[in-house]
Each structure stands twice: as C-alpha cells, then as structure tokens.
Amino acid sequence: MSINTDILIIGGGVAGSALACGLRRKGYRVVLIEKSNKPQDTARGDHLQPYVCEILDKWGVLDHFFQAGAEKRGGSLWYDCKGTEIMNANVSKLNIPHPYFLYLNHENISEVFLQLASEDTNFKLLRPIFKWNHIETNSNGSLFTVKLRDKTELNIKTKLIVGADGIASHVSKSFGFTRMTYRYERALAILFSSEYILDAENNLKTYITDQGIVAMIPRAGGGCKIGITINRKDVRLWKQLSNPERSKKISDLVPEYKDLEVNFGGIYPPTMINTNKWVKNNLVLIGDACHGLHPGRSQGMNTSIKCIDQLIEILPPKVGFKSAEISKSLKCYQEKVKPKIDYILEKNHKIGLQMDKFNELTEMKEINKYKELEQNVDNAYKYRMNSAGYGNN
Ligand SMILES: Cc1cc2nc3c(=O)[nH]c(=O)nc-3n(C[C@H](O)[C@H](O)[C@H](O)COP(=O)(O)OP(=O)(O)OC[C@H]3O[C@@H](n4cnc5c(N)ncnc54)[C@H](O)[C@@H]3O)c2cc1C
CATH class of the missing domain: 3.30.9.10 (D-Amino Acid Oxidase, subunit A, domain 2)
Structure with a gap:
C-alpha cells in the first residue's frame, strides 16, 4: 500500500502529537507514525505554562483539556526544609490571558492532542509501527517504507519529514545531525x-x-x-x-x-541534548529529539510546544506547500527560533550543573x-x- 502525504511525523509523544493537533484543519495531509501502543510515561511533564495555555486557546483546543480532566494551579511556592515559605511564585495575579498552569497527567496530554488531530480526516495515525526506513529524498520529497507490528508494509511519500522521536532520536542519528549530550x-x-x-x-x-x-x-x-x-x-x-x-x-x-x-x-x-542544527532540506527535528532540557526545571514539554507553534506559523500554506518553499521556511524557523532555545539550554545546563553539586x-x-x-x-x-x-x- 502507498500513502502520499504532505507531512510525516515520526514519534507521537507530546511534541509529535502537539504538532499534529496544531496542524489540524489547515488542509495539510498528515501521517504520524509511533512505535509504541502504550500510554506515554505518566511521570513526565504534566503542567502547561500560562503562555502555552494561550497557544492552546489560539489553536481552539484549550477547553478540550479541561473536559479531559485538566485542572488549574496558581503556581509554585518555595520553602526551606523546615516548611517556612521563602518565595511565592504564584502567577494568579499576573495580567496575562490565562493566569494559571494547566495540569494533566502526561499520557493524557498527548492523547488529547491525538484525539483532536484525529478529528481532521486528513490525519492518519499509524501505531504501533515496527520500523521505518528512509529510502530517498529528491526534489519532490522523500520516500519511506514503514512496517507496522501487524506486518502491514507501506510506502509513504512525504513533502516534509518531522523527527519527534525523543531524546534517543533515531531520526537525528540516521540523518546525520551532530548531537551534543551531557548526562548529569x-x-x-x-x-x-x-x-x-x-x-x-x-x-x-x-x-x-x-x-x-x-x-x-x-x-x-x-x-x-x-x-x-x-x-x-x-x-x-x-x-x-x-x-x-x-x-x-x-x-x-x-x-x-x-x-x-x-x-x-x-x-x-537527566540528559542535556542539543543538536547542531534542527533542519536539513525537508526535515525538521522537534522536542527532545533536538533540545533535551534538565527535567528539574519543568521546561521540556512547554518549550517544545512553544517552538511547534512557531513552526506552524512559518510553514508555507497548503496551496504553496512545495519543496523549495518548505526548505526555505524551515531555514527561517531554525534561524529565528534555535538561537533562543540555545540560550535557554545554556542557562538550563548551568542550573543542572549546580543541581549536581548541591550541598x-x-x-x-x-x-x-x-x-x-x-x-x-x-x-x-x-x-x-x-x-x-x-x-x-
Ligand atoms: C521525570 C520527568 C519530568 C518532567 N517534567 C516536566 C515538566 O514538568 N514540564 C515540562 O515541560 N517538561 C517536563 N519533562 C520533559 C518532558 O516530558 C519532555 O520534554 C517531553 O515529554 C518531550 O516530548 P517529545 O515528544 O519530544 O519526546 P517523547 O515524549 O520522548 O516522545 C517520543 C515519542 O517517539 C516515539 N518513538 C521513539 N522512537 C521512535 C521511532 N523510531 N519510530 C517511531 N516512534 C518513535 C516514542 O515511543 C515516543 O512516543 C519531564 C521529563 C521527565 C523525564
């Protein structure tokens, strides 16, 4: 069987599923391949920052999270070990559109994104897959073969490839991205x-x-x-x-x-990951696949969604979704967003190193x-x- 698509997303964690959700109803044909059929790990990121709530609102999906059981929290309080409050970092009095954090268990966040993406008839979710192979990329796009666990084999032709396969990213390795890693x-x-x-x-x-x-x-x-x-x-x-x-x-x-x-x-x-680039021709990396942050700072998922929102803004519209335009827009995305995330990574890394030396x-x-x-x-x-x-x- 063969599928022709505009966008192939590899990996259905928070990053891949958020992208699929943000792209819904924009006319693109989107295929997401995910290797696992199990829920995402519940221990991971579970609260979305007020700014990310603003993005979800813009995408028209914020209410769906509350319907799925998400709750609001005002912020964070800092204490010494004796329980004396030393700082109130609550955001509820800030003059921002959503002065609260939204929290929902990690596995449910990606499921809500996937359910919303699935409302678009142009979206196809293939999981669990056994393996994928990149066959070639030419001026019209890329060809992949995908084998599902039920042994179905597919050829997928895509204009844009998105690597969203997490910290151990096979996409970034097999497409030759250089990765800087640091294990705390x-x-x-x-x-x-x-x-x-x-x-x-x-x-x-x-x-x-x-x-x-x-x-x-x-x-x-x-x-x-x-x-x-x-x-x-x-x-x-x-x-x-x-x-x-x-x-x-x-x-x-x-x-x-x-x-x-x-x-x-x-x-x-915890591991810090920073790839030298995010983009190669018609391929873009998102989420932990290109920027893994120390989880002690609660930023990885939120940073990913913020980047994804900007990627969606920069992509050519469906009518002009052609190789040259796609490559140009990806370069523009990398130039605009990567330096900001490199800066965040650097600051986050310093804090990670400090956490290593705590006494x-x-x-x-x-x-x-x-x-x-x-x-x-x-x-x-x-x-x-x-x-x-x-x-x-
Ligand atoms: C303990 C912990 C707590 C955290 N707390 C926070 C927090 O409070 N706030 C915050 O913002 N962030 C937090 N984070 C970070 C956050 O969870 C991650 O940044 C985020 O989940 C990354 O999402 P992702 O989709 O890029 O990667 P992943 O969640 O790793 O998803 C990758 C997906 O790709 C799939 N995949 C892998 N290989 C393949 C392949 N070859 N083919 C197809 N699919 C594949 C995987 O099965 C998986 O579904 C925390 C992380 C940890 C570990």
Whole structure:
C-alpha cells in the first residue's frame, strides 16, 4: 500500500502529537507514525505554562483539556526544609490571558492532542509501527517504507519529514545531525502519593534541602507526584528500597511529610541534548529529539510546544506547500527560533550543573536567592513572568 502525504511525523509523544493537533484543519495531509501502543510515561511533564495555555486557546483546543480532566494551579511556592515559605511564585495575579498552569497527567496530554488531530480526516495515525526506513529524498520529497507490528508494509511519500522521536532520536542519528549530550551526575527520583493536601490554589511546593530539591507536584484527580534529586551512586539503593523506606527518606529531608504513603514512579537520569542544527532540506527535528532540557526545571514539554507553534506559523500554506518553499521556511524557523532555545539550554545546563553539586552551602545560597527575589518586587515579577512562559529563559 502507498500513502502520499504532505507531512510525516515520526514519534507521537507530546511534541509529535502537539504538532499534529496544531496542524489540524489547515488542509495539510498528515501521517504520524509511533512505535509504541502504550500510554506515554505518566511521570513526565504534566503542567502547561500560562503562555502555552494561550497557544492552546489560539489553536481552539484549550477547553478540550479541561473536559479531559485538566485542572488549574496558581503556581509554585518555595520553602526551606523546615516548611517556612521563602518565595511565592504564584502567577494568579499576573495580567496575562490565562493566569494559571494547566495540569494533566502526561499520557493524557498527548492523547488529547491525538484525539483532536484525529478529528481532521486528513490525519492518519499509524501505531504501533515496527520500523521505518528512509529510502530517498529528491526534489519532490522523500520516500519511506514503514512496517507496522501487524506486518502491514507501506510506502509513504512525504513533502516534509518531522523527527519527534525523543531524546534517543533515531531520526537525528540516521540523518546525520551532530548531537551534543551531557548526562548529569544526579538523577531524579519520581514517587507518587494519593495523600497530598492541596491549598486553595493547588500550588506546587518545592522544598530546598541540603540534598537538593523535593518538589510536591499536584496531580489531576488528586494526590501528588514527588520529584527528588538523588546521587547517581544511590540509584540502585532507591530502586531496592521499600515504599515506607522511601517515605522515610522524604520525611528525613522534609519533616512535614512524615508518614506520607508513597509509590515508586521511577528514576530518571537527566540528559542535556542539543543538536547542531534542527533542519536539513525537508526535515525538521522537534522536542527532545533536538533540545533535551534538565527535567528539574519543568521546561521540556512547554518549550517544545512553544517552538511547534512557531513552526506552524512559518510553514508555507497548503496551496504553496512545495519543496523549495518548505526548505526555505524551515531555514527561517531554525534561524529565528534555535538561537533562543540555545540560550535557554545554556542557562538550563548551568542550573543542572549546580543541581549536581548541591550541598549545605548551596542550600543556603539558594534559600537566600529566593528570599531576595521575594523582597525585590521587580525581580519577583520577572521570575513569575518567566515561570509563566513569558520570559526568555
Ligand atoms: C521525570 C520527568 C519530568 C518532567 N517534567 C516536566 C515538566 O514538568 N514540564 C515540562 O515541560 N517538561 C517536563 N519533562 C520533559 C518532558 O516530558 C519532555 O520534554 C517531553 O515529554 C518531550 O516530548 P517529545 O515528544 O519530544 O519526546 P517523547 O515524549 O520522548 O516522545 C517520543 C515519542 O517517539 C516515539 N518513538 C521513539 N522512537 C521512535 C521511532 N523510531 N519510530 C517511531 N516512534 C518513535 C516514542 O515511543 C515516543 O512516543 C519531564 C521529563 C521527565 C523525564
């Protein structure tokens, strides 16, 4: 069987599915191939910044997220390990169109995007696929063969290729992009608890301890996700501990959470990824495939959606969707957006390196930094705007 399409998206995580959703009803024929039939990993990014809510509103899909169970949270509160509040980074009083974060479990975010994309009859989702092969690219576009798990074989002819296959991106490797990677020393352990008691604005609470941060992140439908930085040498131990032992580790760091019942989510070794380019002829990389950020800063998914929105704006319309125009628009996208993301990556990387070296001294420095922020009206405002997605880092 053969399919002729305008856009082939490889990978149906948040980035690939968001692009498919943003492209709906614009007339393009879109095929998305995804290797897995399982839901996305629930431990990953689950809150969308106010600026991203503005994008979803512009795409006409924001309400669908609330219908799917998304909730609003006002922002983040920062505490020392004794539970004393040191900074209120709540965004609910900012003069922006959506002064809240939207939160929904990660797997549901991409499912909502895919469901919305599927409302367009020009959209085709092929999953689970077994493998794809790039056969050739010429002046008319590219030819791929795709084998599905049910053994169906397809030829797909496409004008534009989008690599959205995440941090280990096979697309970026097989099309010869140069990748700069850095694996951080400290890992992120994720736990879940159904016991978390929310405040009136569902704020996320982050505690600064001498071992790093402990973040209590509200979950849609109740409970919380707990993110805690751990030393790489302790990864094996954390995997072997019982849940009550893990709970004890949390309460040793933040006594307020004594006897909190927890379940183990997983251990994530954060990696920074930066490809030298995002674009090659009629191919563009999006999401973690070209810019992997330290998850401790909660930016990867949000940054991806912001970039995708700009990519959609720059693509030639369906009537002029031809090779030369596509290549030109991709170059323009790369020139306009990549330098900004390189800057974010650089700043994020510095913070990742600092997180690797966390100790009592840095604990005090961090606490003082947030106390000073709280006292400086202008800087506190900039911090809130930035965390809402309106800044440049
Ligand atoms: C613990 C953790 C917490 C995080 N918290 C936040 C947060 O709070 N806020 C935030 O903004 N970000 C957060 N992030 C980052 C965020 O989750 C990622 O940036 C985002 O999920 C990247 O999406 P993606 O679609 O680029 O990649 P992925 O989500 O990795 O999706 C890639 C998709 O491609 C598919 N695929 C892979 N190879 C192939 C192939 N060969 N063919 C076809 N399909 C393929 C995969 O199955 C997958 O579905 C967090 C990350 C982690 C690990």
